[in-house]
Structure formats: C-alpha cells, structure tokens
Amino acid sequence: MAFRFDSVPAVRTALSDVNYLSDEGIAGVVYLADRLQKPILVEGPAGTGKTQLAKSVAEITGSRLIRLQCYEGLDESKALYEWNYKKQLLRIQTERNTGNSGEAQADGTWKELSDDIFSDEFLLTRPLLEAIRAPDPVVLLIDEVDRVEVETEALLLEILSDYQVSIPELGTISASQIPMVFLTSNNTRELSEALKRRCLFLHIDYPDLDREKEIVLTKVEGVSEHLADQIARIVRSIRTIELKKSPSVSETLDWARTLVLLGIETIDAQQATETLHILLKYKSDIAKATKELATAGAK
Amino acid sequence: MIDLLAGFIQELRRAGLPVSLTEDLDAMEAIKHIPLEDREAFKYALAATLVKSAAHWKAFETVFEVYFSMRGREYTIGDSNADAELQQLMDELQSGEGEQDGTSGEGGGGMEALTPEELAEMLYKAMLNADEAMMRAVARQAVKRFAGMEPGRPVGGTYYLYRTLRNLDLDGVVERMMEAAREQAGGELTPLEERLERDEAEIRSTHIKQEVEAEIRRRLVADRGVDAMARTLRKPLPEDVDFMHASREEMTNLKKALQPLTRKLAVRLARKRRHGRKGSLDFRSTVRHSLSYGGVPAEPKFKYPRPAKPEIFVVADISGSVAAFARFTLQLVYAISGQFSKVRAFVFIDGLDEVTSFFEGEEDINQAVHRVNTEADVVWVDGHSDYGHALEVFHERYGHEVGPRTTVLLLGDARNNYHSSQSWVIKELRHKARHVYWLNPEPRSYWDTGDSIVGEYATHCDGVYECRNLRQLERFVEVLT
Ligand SMILES: Nc1ncnc2c1ncn2[C@@H]1O[C@H](COP(=O)(O)OP(=O)(O)OP(=O)(O)O)[C@@H](O)[C@H]1O
Numbered sequence: 001m002a003f004r005f006d007s008v009p010a011v012r013t014a015l016s017d018v019n020y021l022s023d024e025g026i027a028g029v030v031y032l033a034d035r036l037q038k039p040i041l042v043e044g045p046a047g048t049g050k051t052q053l054a055k056s057v058a059e060i061t062g063s064r065l066i067r068l069q070c071y072e073g074l075d076e077s078k079a080l081y082e083w084n085y086k087k088q089l090l091r092i093q094t095e096r097n098t099g100n101s102g103e104a105q106a107d108g109t110w111k112e113l114s115d116d117i118f119s120d121e122f123l124l125t126r127p128l129l130e131a132i133r134a135p136d137p138v139v140l141l142i143d144e145v146d147r148v149e150v151e152t153e154a155l156l157l158e159i160l161s162d163y164q165v166s167i168p169e170l171g172t173i174s175a176s177q178i179p180m181v182f183l184t185s186n187n188t189r190e191l192s193e194a195l196k197r198r199c200l201f202l203h204i205d206y207p208d209l210d211r212e213k214e215i216v217l218t219k220v221e222g223v224s225e226h227l228a229d230q231i232a233r234i235v236r237s238i239r240t241i242e243l244k245k246s247p248s249v250s251e252t253l254d255w256a257r258t259l260v261l262l263g264i265e266t267i268d269a270q271q272a273t274e275t276l277h278i279l280l281k282y283k284s285d286i287a288k289a290t291k292e293l294a295t296a297g298a299k
Numbered sequence: 300m301i302d303l304l305a306g307f308i309q310e311l312r313r314a315g316l317p318v319s320l321t322e323d324l325d326a327m328e329a330i331k332h333i334p335l336e337d338r339e340a341f342k343y344a345l346a347a348t349l350v351k352s353a354a355h356w357k358a359f360e361t362v363f364e365v366y367f368s369m370r371g372r373e374y375t376i377g378d379s380n381a382d383a384e385l386q387q388l389m390d391e392l393q394s395g396e397g398e399q400d401g402t403s404g405e406g407g408g409g410m411e412a413l414t415p416e417e418l419a420e421m422l423y424k425a426m427l428n429a430d431e432a433m434m435r436a437v438a439r440q441a442v443k444r445f446a447g448m449e450p451g452r453p454v455g456g457t458y459y460l461y462r463t464l465r466n467l468d469l470d471g472v473v474e475r476m477m478e479a480a481r482e483q484a485g486g487e488l489t490p491l492e493e494r495l496e497r498d499e500a501e502i503r504s505t506h507i508k509q510e511v512e513a514e515i516r517r518r519l520v521a522d523r524g525v526d527a528m529a530r531t532l533r534k535p536l537p538e539d540v541d542f543m544h545a546s547r548e549e550m551t552n553l554k555k556a557l558q559p560l561t562r563k564l565a566v567r568l569a570r571k572r573r574h575g576r577k578g579s580l581d582f583r584s585t586v587r588h589s590l591s592y593g594g595v596p597a598e599p600k601f602k603y604p605r606p607a608k609p610e611i612f613v614v615a616d617i618s619g620s621v622a623a624f625a626r627f628t629l630q631l632v633y634a635i636s637g638q639f640s641k642v643r644a645f646v647f648i649d650g651l652d653e654v655t656s657f658f659e660g661e662e663d664i665n666q667a668v669h670r671v672n673t674e675a676d677v678v679w680v681d682g683h684s685d686y687g688h689a690l691e692v693f694h695e696r697y698g699h700e701v702g703p704r705t706t707v708l709l710l711g712d713a714r715n716n717y718h719s720s721q722s723w724v725i726k727e728l729r730h731k732a733r734h735v736y737w738l739n740p741e742p743r744s745y746w747d748t749g750d751s752i753v754g755e756y757a758t759h760c761d762g763v764y765e766c767r768n769l770r771q772l773e774r775f776v777e778v779l780t
C-alpha cells in the first residue's frame with residue numbers, strides 16, 4: 001500500500017500550499033493517520049479549523065470530500081443506506097398487475113421478486129456507504145459527531161475499525177481503498193470509549209500568535225504585516241480574559257477583513273472597541289473586553 | 300525503548316488516564332513511523348494514540364517530560380550537548396555586544412565565570428529578543444547556581460523553584476522590558492499598547508519559569524530516578540480535584556474545566572427532555588404518513604410527552620471552607636437553569652439572604668458569584684456557620700413558597716459549631732416539597748465526626764450525596780433533572 005505522505009514536514013508544506021496553516025501537532029497526526037490507516041477525531045473550540053482541515057486534506061490528496069453532517073436524530077437510513085420503499089412498492093405493484101397470481105407459481109415468484117427488490121438498484125446509498133464503495137480516492141468527513149446520540153455512534157464503529165459495512169440483505173461490503181476519515185466534535189458530550197479507541201485524537205486549540213498572524217496574512221486580502229501582527233496580539237490578549245465565548249479564528253478573520261475595509265493601518269483602543277462586536281458575540285463579553293482593553297493589563 | 304514505553308504507559312494509567320490495550324499497541328505501532336531524533340513528532344505520536352481528552356493533556360505532558368525529555372544520556376534525543384551549545388551562544392552574544400573583556404574563551408566554564416550581574420543582563424537580553432536557546436541556557440545556569448540542589452536531599456521541587464526565581468527577579472526584568480518599550484515609543488504607550496507589551500513580556504517570563512521548572516525536574520530525576528519522580532508529580536485530574544483542598548493553580552484549572560462541563564450538561568439535559576421517554580404510538584400521524592406508502596404503515600409515529608419542569612431552591616453555606624464548593628454548584632445550577640421553571644438561590648453563614656436577583660439578568664455568572672461574596676447579608680452574630688439559625692430564617696421567610704413542584708437543594712458540610720440543629724425545618728420542607736437533597740463536600744468518612752451533624756439532617760432528606768469534586772457534582776446533576 002502506498003502512503004500518501006513522505007514525512008510530517010511534507011504534510012505541513014502541502015497544507016500550507018492550499019492555505020491551511022497547521023502546526024507540528026496537526027501535521028503529525030495527519031501523517032500518522034495515513035500510516036496507521038486510522039480515523040482522526042478532531043476536537044476543539046468552535047471555529048479553529050477542524051472542518052477546514054478535512055477539506056484541505058482532501059484537496060492536497062486530490063480526493064473527493066464526502067461529508068456526513070451529524071444532527072440529533074440522525075439514523076442508519078440517513079447515514080448508511082436505505083431501501084427505496086417507494087420504488088420497491090411500485091415494483092411489487094407492477095408484478096401484481098402483470099397477472100400470474102396463480103397459486104402454484106407464487107412461491108418461486110416471491111423469491112425472485114425479493115432478490116430483485118433487495119438488489120443494488122433499490123439501494124439508496126448514504127455518505128458512509130458511499131465512502132466505502134467509492135472507486136476513486138475520497139476523504140470522509142463525519143462532522144460534529146457529538147450531536148448524535150450515543151446509540152447512533154454504534155453505526156460508525158464497523159466503518160471506523162474495519163472500513164466495511166454489513167447489509168443483511170446484501171452481505172458485507174468492504175472498502176476497495178481505505179479512505180482518510182475525519183470526525184469532528186465540539187465536545188458537547190463525552191464520546192463513547194469504543195469510538196475514541198478507534199481514532200487518533202487531535203485537539204486543535206486556538207493558534208499561537210505566529211500561526212494566527214500567518215492565517216490572517218494568507219486569508220485576508222490587502223492586510224499588511226503590521227496590521228496582522230497587531231490583530232493577532234489583540235485577539236490573544238482578549239482570549240486571556242474570562243469570557244463566555246472567546247473569539248475564534250473565523251471571527252479573527254472577519255475582524256481583520258473589517259479593519260481592512262475601514263482602511264485602518266494601526267488599531268487604537270477606540271477603533272478596537274468600536275469593532276469589538278465582530279469579534280465577540282455576547283453583550284457582557286463586549287462590555288468586559290472594552291473595560292479590559294482600556295486598562296494597561298495584568299499587575 | 301519498549302520497556303521505557305511500557306513504564307511510561309503504566310505511569311499514565313496510574314495518573315488516571317484510561318489507556319486501553321488497543322491504544323497501547325497503537326502507540327507502539329505509531330512510533331515506528333516517526334524518525335526517532337524528532338522529539339516533537341515522537342511526543343505527538345504518543346499523544347494522538349494515548350490521550351483522548353484535552354483535559355488529560357497536562358498530565359500527559361508531565362509524565363512525558365519525566366520519562367523522555369529528562370534523560371540525558373540514556374535517551375539521546377535532542378540536546379544532550381547543551382553545554383557546548385551554551386558556550387557558543389554566549390560567545391555569540393558577547394561578540395555581538397562588541398565586548399572585549401575576555402571572560403569567555405578558554406572553553407569549559409564560560410557561563411560559570413559570569414558575574415551575577417552579567418547573568419542578569421543575559422537574561423534580560425534573552426527575554427527581550429525572545430531567544431529560545433538563550434532563555435533555556437540562562438534557566439539552566441540559574442538552577443545550577445541558585446537552587447542549591449544537593450543529591451539525596453529530601454526537598455520538594457517547589458522549594459528549589461522558589462530559590463531560583465527569587466534570584467532571577469523576573470518581575471524586575473518584565474518592568475525593564477516595559478521601560479524599554481516605552482522608550483522606543485518615545486516616552487509613553489497608550490493603555491492598549493501597554494497591555495499588549497505586557498502580555499508579551501509576561502509570556503516570556505512564564506516561559507523562563509517553565510524552563511527553570513523543567514531543569515529542576517531533570518536534575519531531580521537524575522538524582523531520584525524516574526519512578527520516584529513520577530510518583531511525586533502525580534496530581535489528580537481536574538475533574539477529581541477536591542473542592543475543599545484545591546491549590547490556587549488547581550482552582551484555576553477547575554474553573555476552566557467547569558465551563559465545558561456546564562455546556563455539555565446543558566446540551567445533554569435538553570436532549571434528555573426531548574427524547575428521554577418515547578411516547579405511545581400516535582395513530583393518526585402514522586396513518587397519515589402511510590398514505591405515501593400506498594396504505595402500508597411503514598413509518599410508525601410516536602407522541603412525545605413533555606413533563607412539567609421543576610423549580611429549584613438552592614440553599615448554600617458560603618463560609619470559608621466550603622465557599623468554593625458553593626460557588627461551583629451555584630454556577631452549575633445557573634448554567635443549566637433552562638431545565639427548571641425557576642431557580643432561586645439563598646446563601647448563609649449564620650444569617651441567610653436571598654441572592655436570586657444577583658443572577659437574574661446577569662449574563663456573567665462569575666460576576667454574580669462575586670456579588671454574592673461581597674454583597675449578600677449573611678452574617679448574623681459572629682460569622683461562623685450556624686445551620687440551625689439559617690434554616691429557621693429560611694423557613695420563616697420563604698417556607699410558605701415551597702410547594703409540590705419545588706426541589707430544595709441544601710449545600711454544606713453541616714459543621715454547625717455545636718449550635719442547635721433545628722432539623723425540624725428540613726422535615727417540614729420535605730412534607731411540602733417535591734424533593735429535598737443535601738450535598739456535602741466532605742469525604743463521607745468525616746461525616747458526623749466533630750461538630751458535623753449531617754446525619755441528623757439526612758434522616759429528613761430524600762438523599763444525601765458526597766460531592767467532593769466536579770465528577771461527583773456532575774453525576775448528581777443528572778439525578779436532579
Ligand atoms: N489553520 C487554519 N488555516 C487557515 N484557515 C483557517 C485555519 N483555522 C481556521 N481557519 C479558517 O477559519 C474558519 C473556520 O474554520 P472551520 O469552519 O473549519 O472551524 P471549525 O473548527 O470546524 O468550527 P466549528 O466547531 O464551528 O464547526 C474557516 O474559514 C477556515 O478557513
């Protein structure tokens with residue numbers, strides 16, 4: 001089996017070529033996931049690039065991204081596969097209408113019929129099965145897995161460890177090529193041990209100063225080195241304040257874009273507080289940060 | 300190497316991390332793919348396979364440091380030739396400075412030969428330029444000089460840390476850096492600039508502290524051996540830290556752990572309410588949907604009952620020793636207040652006061668807790684807990700508002716300073732209320748010893764729970780809803 005990446009630095013470079021700024025930890029886990037053929041469970045605060053990581057890896061490996069967005073109440077029929085009832089009913093209906101309701105033949109016909117209606121033609125493929133059956137290279141993204149109920153997690157286990165799906169009527173379908181799999185979680189509940197055991201774990205926290213600055217520089221058009229640096233510093237400072245919700249990377253980017261639009265080159269306290277609502281979402285957070293930024297800081 | 304790894308994993312388990320056998324094997328497999336000389340990659344490979352919760356990262360790092368970063372010769376990853384490096388750095392620094400005083404040169408003890416003033420100057424330069432290598436070199440030298448470590452001496456690492464840091468005067472260096480920044484800006488900085496500069500200076504100062512700590516540990520490991528060192532460093536995970544005996548640092552970690560916990564609880568409880576009980580078959584809806592399947596009831600539909608929400612009265616002792624516990628419980632209850640039709644909070648020491656209004660319309664629970672601690676009128680006579688009197692006041696003022704939908708939650712260690720218990724109040728409350736629970740932050744084995752009278756109250760409660768840490772508190776909240 002050929003590996004996708006030669007080394008950890010190679011992953012890092014490839015990612016930065018598609019404008020995803022990783023660090024040693026992120027690149028290291030992606031590299032290992034490929035080597036060990038294991039899924040990655042990515043966890044961390046909102047807006048730190050968890051989803052984007054899967055997309056970027058798809059891009060650098062020339063793979064198609066298949067995404068399963070999780071939600072409460074997601075079940076097998078939406079995640080794995082479903083039989084197309086309507087089509088099956090129609091098929092049965094047609095059989096009935098074309099005559100031969102003769103008793104003698106009924107048994108044989110039923111066998112044929114059921115083989116027929118439980119065949120590929122009547123199978124609706126959902127993301128997980130699609131990823132397993134794909135003939136081309138794919139990256140499977142199971143997004144926000146913490147939103148499904150614990151019981152639903154069980155649906156994922158077979159795929160995550162064996163890269164296969166069992167369908168009672170059809171048998172076991174195994175992957176023709178092992179896809180890279182990413183699961184993301186916002187940690188709203190504890191995932192089961194069984195799930196965690198099958199995955200490599202990657203916690204993506206807020207980026208450090210240099211990485212955040214780099215992200216701003218690559219993603220925001222027209223931003224100067226100086227402004228990006230200042231933005232990253234102020235955001236870092238705000239994250240040290242105890243808030244209901246700290247600014248995420250996407251909020252940093254929004255803020256940077258706004259400042260560029262306003263033609264600001266050096267941020268002063270007033271401009272910072274006037275635009276703070278882009279960075280922070282809660283009124284109490286804005287009030288608190290405004291107060292803090294106007295004071296000279298610790299000590 | 301395999302042995303070392305086995306010992307490492309065993310220590311992780313002892314530290315409380317749930318490492319399974321599969322994960323153990325994964326780790327072994329993972330490191331085969333990592334070039335051994337790349338210590339960072341090695342560390343992340345182990346972390347990705349062995350640590351499955353961000354809350355356990357810190358414990359992992361500590362154990363990793365003891366097992367891998369500190370073994371100079373046995374485990375030659377990275378900087379075993381630090382002394383040579385250091386010499387070189389120093390030469391660079393001095394030639395860069397253009398100083399020709401010839402103190403360095405002869406190889407060997409360059410750094411030893413520095414006067415304390417020169418070392419301080421070097422520290423300042425290292426921090427000013429954020430020179431990682433130089434910061435590490437200075438930290439090492441400082442430990443060597445100031446910590447006064449002697450082999451076999453049974454002294455804890457914090458003592459050495461204290462001695463070293465006292466000599467380095469990092470606060471002084473931070474101030475000097477601030478001065479330099481002001482000067483560069485032509486005299487004055489705006490408050491915002493001042494704040495940002497200080498942030499950066501403090502981060503570098505913290506970095507030095509960590510380097511010093513690491514060096515002390517490295518030396519302790521060399522002196523006492525890996526296993527003994529790992530044992531002394533073993534600390535409870537945040538969710539297991541005892542409320543009543545948390546150090547300042549542990550308290551900070553506790554606060555950090557509380558927020559994701561409350562969010563987690565809120566989401567889970569909301570789900571439980573919606574999906575907890577699957578109702579009976581909704582016949583009409585099922586038939587209606589069957590029409591699209593030619594009359595076959597292919598998709599059964601159910602009714603979901605929505606039970607009424609309870610209201611909750613929290614009555615908390617906030618005297619010294621149990622204050623932290625009260626704080627965390629109040630915070631937790633308010634974070635999930637959506638689960639209740641009403642939440643009311645009462646706090647007491649020997650007097651009692653209602654503080655519900657501090658929480659209402661206040662987005663920031665920390666702020667509310669702060670007001671509770673500073674504004675609530677809870678002292679009646681002497682400011683020592685008097686459960687009896689507090690309960691009487693509660694009954695007299697608010698007893699009539701307790702009804703069949705009310706759950707009463709009493710918080711405290713029931714250490715009553717030998718006052719009378721007035722436990723009839725609890726009995727009375729239980730008649731009227733839906734439930735009465737007592738949460739005690741003391742270990743069960745201490746209950747009813749000394750002036751603790753929790754047993755006397757317990758006979759009238761629906762349940763008394765030991766609640767010493769976040770883990771137990773979380774479990775109780777599940778009972779509550
Ligand atoms: N390291 C990074 N490099 C480049 N862009 C990044 C990086 N991290 C985050 N971003 C950008 O930030 C935004 C948010 O990222 P993304 O949606 O992947 O976050 P997320 O972690 O999945 O958030 P959520 O938990 O809310 O789903 C995206 O626009 C993404 O491009």
Ligand SMILES: [Mg+2]
Pocket residue numbers: 050051052143184
């Ligand atoms: Mg996402």
